[in-house]
Amino acid sequence: MFAPCERGEGSVSCGFEGFTLLMPAVSVGNVGQLAIDLVISTLNMTKVGYFYTDCLVPMVGNNPYATAEENSMELSINAEVYSLPSKKLVVLQIRSPFIKNKYRPFCQTLLSWVKSSKCARVILLSSSHAYQRDDEQLLGTPLRYLVTPDLEKAVGGLMQELNWKEMEKVAAYPGINNTEKVLHIPGGGITKLLFTESCSKGIQMAVLLKFCSEGDNIPDAFALVNYLNEWLQLIKGEVSAVPYTSSQWKIPSSWRLLFGNGLPPALF
Amino acid sequence: MATFFGEVVVAPSRAGVDDEESAEEAREETPEDREIRRELEKKREVDILWSFKSGASAESSAEEPLVCSEFIVAIGHNAAAFLSSFILDSVCWEVVGVVKLWNEWCRTSNTTNVLPTDSFCLFYRLISDPTVLLCQCSCYVAEDQQFQWLEKVFGRMQKEGLKVTILSSCPVADYKTQESTLTLPSPFLKALKTKEFKEQVCCPLLEQPNIVRDLPAA
Numbered sequence: 001m002f003a004p005c006e007r008g009e010g011s012v013s014c015g016f017e018g019f020t021l022l023m024p025a026v027s028v029g030n031v032g033q034l035a036i037d038l039v040i041s042t043l044n045m046t047k048v049g050y051f052y053t054d055c056l057v058p059m060v061g062n063n064p065y066a067t068a069e070e071n072s073m074e075l076s077i078n079a080e081v082y083s084l085p086s087k088k089l090v091v092l093q094i095r096s097p098f099i100k101n102k103y104r105p106f107c108q109t110l111l112s113w114v115k116s117s118k119c120a121r122v123i124l125l126s127s128s129h130a131y132q133r134d135d136e137q138l139l140g141t142p143l144r145y146l147v148t149p150d151l152e153k154a155v156g157g158l159m160q161e162l163n164w165k166e167m168e169k170v171a172a173y174p175g176i177n178n179t180e181k182v183l184h185i186p187g188g189g190i191t192k193l194l195f196t197e198s199c200s201k202g203i204q205m206a207v208l209l210k211f212c213s214e215g216d217n218i219p220d221a222f223a224l225v226n227y228l229n230e231w232l233q234l235i236k237g238e239v240s241a242v243p244y245t246s247s248q249w250k251i252p253s254s255w256r257l258l259f260g261n262g263l264p265p266a267l268f
Numbered sequence: 269m270a271t272f273f274g275e276v277v278v279a280p281s282r283a284g285v286d287d288e289e290s291a292e293e294a295r296e297e298t299p300e301d302r303e304i305r306r307e308l309e310k311k312r313e314v315d316i317l318w319s320f321k322s323g324a325s326a327e328s329s330a331e332e333p334l335v336c337s338e339f340i341v342a343i344g345h346n347a348a349a350f351l352s353s354f355i356l357d358s359v360c361w362e363v364v365g366v367v368k369l370w371n372e373w374c375r376t377s378n379t380t381n382v383l384p385t386d387s388f389c390l391f392y393r394l395i396s397d398p399t400v401l402l403c404q405c406s407c408y409v410a411e412d413q414q415f416q417w418l419e420k421v422f423g424r425m426q427k428e429g430l431k432v433t434i435l436s437s438c439p440v441a442d443y444k445t446q447e448s449t450l451t452l453p454s455p456f457l458k459a460l461k462t463k464e465f466k467e468q469v470c471c472p473l474l475e476q477p478n479i480v481r482d483l484p485a486a
Binding site (some may be wrong): 054057058059060061062063064066072073074075077078096099100101102253254255256257258260261262263264265266 | 305411412414415444445447448449450451460461462463473474475476477478479480481482483484485486
């Protein structure tokens with residue numbers, strides 16, 4: 001499924017052993033994908049390959065992270081892999097929805113690729129419907145995390161040190177039996193499936209998600225990527241009590257015109 | 269989610285996986301479900317029937333790769349009509365293949381005698397240079413069939429020295445630009461090319477944030 005880019009001279013080894021794989025879930029508001037766009041764009045990551053898969057709707061366009069005429073002509077498709085060896089980071093960006101009934105095979109193929117390429121851990125950026133929160137979740141931070149038991153062992157009490165909130169489980173049969181609790185991530189796309197599969201396959205995975213609604217999800221993307229940065233320290237944060245300002249993350253050129261074209265002057 | 273009128277509706281989500289769909293999958297699939305799914309998959313299969321003058325009607329036999337130097341694919345009614353009006357004729361071109369598929373939007377058949385208003389997907393070869401192939405695809409190829417179409421068509425071709433040109437069309441209203449599309453002189457051409465394509469492109473490249481989707485993208 002993973003097809004490496006042909007490299008010219010000085011070929012970069014496509015090994016991801018020990019790397020952290022960062023990827024989005026196609027979820028409410030596309031927040032995970034927007035956050036990944038910010039990471040790739042800010043860290044100026046290099047494309048190292050793509051996924052040749054029949055599970056995602058096909059799409060193609062020119063380079064979404066173009067900064068000038070010269071680099072704007074590289075084609076970009078629906079599932080691409082970028083890397084930053086200096087931070088041992090490999091990033092997968094998914095740009096289109098899953099084809100009906102294909103999300104399970106995709107998850108399976110993805111997790112076997114994670115195992116075969118010997119990635120140390122996976123961090124999944126996702127989101128969940130804000131309107132499904134209960135009374136307690138309405139207060140405080142809208143950001144949550146989840147870790148598989150294998151990652152819990154590896155990172156120890158880091159999440160407690162960062163003062164992060166774990167995603168609450170909900171009653172399996174609300175109103176009838178409140179003792180049996182299950183994980184429920186409405187609007188999270190493949191998040192729950194990937195997480196439960198990783199738990200059973202012994203993969204070190206963390207899920208970072210934000211409660212949000214459809215709309216202008218750019219602020220949600222910034223919140224999520226800053227949350228990620230508290231852990232991975234990908235960019236230097238300002239030392240202040242106020243949360244990181246948005247200006248440190250570079251907005252890609254493809255975010256232009258997210259809400260439609262210019263208006264015809266004749267309208268007024 | 270509540271609307272202004274107080275009714276509660278399920279908000280459509282960009283997550284792509286509806287909760288109902290995933291709940292459905294979580295149930296154990298019965299043998300009947302499996303059978304239904306298999307039948308549906310079979311019904312949605314894309315079949316390509318090749319017929320070359322060499323005699324062998326190579327439906328599934330003769331897996332020799334087709335030697336092809338130039339492959340032009342016209343997807344959609346506009347592009348297909350362009351080829352019919354300006355390129356194709358019965359003297360220089362012969363039909364060498366037909367695609368048979370079914371989906372909710374259209375059905376094609378084996379017949380090669382088609383009307384411009386029919387849904388069809390035909391392959392032609394230039395008689396004077398049999399390495400030049402042309403495909404006219406005016407039927408809609410559904411999401412789950414696009415990859416199959418791609419693999420079955422390109423799987424048959426020798427890829428070295430192959431130049432592929434894809435012709436397609438999109439509504440002007442879908443074009444994202446700083447000005448309004450109302451004042452844009454239309455129709456206009458835009459292109460996308462791979463880095464292996466070294467020739468001059470006859471029109472400007474498609475700017476971000478515009479993208480191409482469906483079969484042309486595949």
